[in-house]
Amino acid sequence: MTMGLSWQQGPLGGATVGRFLTPEPLPQRLLFAEPLRRRMRVKLAGEWIADSEDVVLLHEPGRYPVAYFPLADVRPGVLVSENRATQHRDLGDTAWFSASVGDRSADHVAWQHTALPEFAHVLQGRVAFAWRAMDAFYEEDERIVGHAADAYHRLDIRQSSRHLVVKLEDGVIADTTRPVVLFESGFAPRWYVPREDIDENSLTPAEGQTFCPYKGLASYYDIGSRKKAAWSYPQAWPEVARVSNLVSFEPDKIDVFLDDKKLVLAPGQSVVPHGIDRGLDPGEMLGRGDKIAHPRN
Structure with a gap:
């Protein structure tokens, strides 16, 4: 259960309780992208497959924040193009990748928007990883669970x-x-x-x-x-x-x-249950202390 800039009743969510004070109506859907300004790493099959200080975080209405990595910061040879393409309603053509590390391989684990409109050029040449398909995501040496951290969540x-x-x-x-x-x-x-x-x-x-x-x-x-x-x-x-x-x-x-x-339940407060990340079980989550919250590589 989580929310922030674009989730639940946040400013860019579909049921926000506030409004932007502008003379003209805003589009029904607003996407917001910004530099994460944190080093972020991705681990698969016990190995680092992405390591970047230049991650861009995309906030999309009704979705968890998504981290986009420059392709140059992804380990060469890990991502393999698939014969699979989808359409994003705002960002256009989307190409998909499988990942292969040693004896481990997984399909549909990363994607790239390949025909971005001009307004979304900040995502050009970047790839995002499916959160639960990876072993873990880290900011510096601390594991981040659930999704990329939303700086607007308080x-x-x-x-x-x-x-x-x-x-x-x-x-x-x-x-x-x-x-x-x-x-x-x-x-x-x-x-x-x-x-x-x-x-x-x-x-x-x-x-x-x-x-x-x-x-x-x-x-x-x-x-x-x-x-x-x-x-x-x-x-x-x-x-x-x-x-x-x-x-x-x-x-x-x-x-x-x-x-x-x-009291009554406020509108728009229903939540989508959030699954636990790969490699963590309920016992570990309940016992989250320094060793669970901040596991070292």
């Missing part, structure tokens, strides 16, 4: 003394005056409750977990007949450790009241 966590109550019909599931609120780019505020203020007997662990590149691995709970009505990050990543093991409740699945006002 999380702020604040302690609150507001009165939050969660109810199922006439029963009280949670009652607290010390909720923690998490503000995340593109999302409405999410309220987290300490477990001491929850009737934990009402929480039934649900099957399945989801992965957020910014917060870690989330577990879910059913509440009565309400499926996955609550979630928790048992071991949230260090950057958001304040919400570790707290519980948040989905206001479209269960009644959540903040200072006696019933």
Whole structure:
């Protein structure tokens, strides 16, 4: 679950809550490209196949940021042209590549836009790699998981003394005056409750977990007949450790009241579950410490 400049309700997303103050309407779709200004490397079959300080990050509405590498910074001989071409709705003809490293080969793992319109010349001579087809991506010596880091994605966590109550019909599931609120780019505020203020007997662990590149691995709970009505990050990543093991409740699945006002799920807040990167399993994600978050080559 993630968002930023072009995802969810971000400025370039399809359901933004803000607007650009311009005299003329903007196009329905805006693409934004900028230098990443970070060294980025790609590993496949245990070997570095791309290493660049000249990566361009493309933000496209409704998609995760994509890193484009200069072909000159890709290891020679790794990419093999395929007899496969597709059309990008904004960027035109797209050629595809397979990759071969030693005894390992994989199809449809990289692409290049070969007939770019003039406005997109910054992507000329660049190639992008399918994130989950690679073994890992790194910024300097630290592994980046999920997708290329979005510089416009921000999380702020604040302690609150507001009165939050969660109810199922006439029963009280949670009652607290010390909720923690998490503000995340593109999302409405999410309220987290300490477990001491929850009737934990009402929480039934649900099957399945989801992965957020910014917060870690989330577990879910059913509440009565309400499926996955609550979630928790048992071991949230260090950057958001304040919400570790707290519980948040989905206001479209269960009644959540903040200072006696019933909350509703903000429009455009549904998310596409994010898969875990190649070579990482749920146990490793939960245990993300220095060795997991920042594995060395």
